[in-house]
Amino acid sequence: MSLMKAQEPRPDISTALTVTQFCQMFDIEPELYAALKRTGQGPREVRIGHCILIPSEYAAQWLVKADPLQVFAQRYLCG
Numbered sequence: 001m002s003l004m005k006a007q008e009p010r011p012d013i014s015t016a017l018t019v020t021q022f023c024q025m026f027d028i029e030p031e032l033y034a035a036l037k038r039t040g041q042g043p044r045e046v047r048i049g050h051c052i053l054i055p056s057e058y059a060a061q062w063l064v065k066a067d068p069l070q071v072f073a074q075r076y077l078c079g
Contacts, residue, residue, distance in 0.1 A: 011055035013046060022054045026063075041066065 017025065022043070023033050036042035043062035046053045054062075 011046060011057055013048070013053055013055055015056045016046065016053035017056070017059060019052055019054070022059060025059075 019030065019033060023030050028036075033042060043054050044058040046055060046058075
């Protein structure tokens with residue numbers, strides 16, 4: 001009997017955003033995006049080679065679970 005984990009379905013990357021596009025769409029600075037990622041509050045990413053993409057479904061999941069007060073605090077109070 002194998003102890004393999006169930007594979008999560010691969011996200012559709014045909015409508016994925018680059019980090020720059022994500023930041024523009026949600027009106028945040030790249031520095032804030034990096035801070036959110038460092039604190040575990042950023043969206044999930046897919047890496048293809050050196051390219052970082054955020055599938056639209058991951059962006060939508062992030063938008064639903066993002067704490068607006070935390071994003072505001074990091075954006076305006078922490079730099």
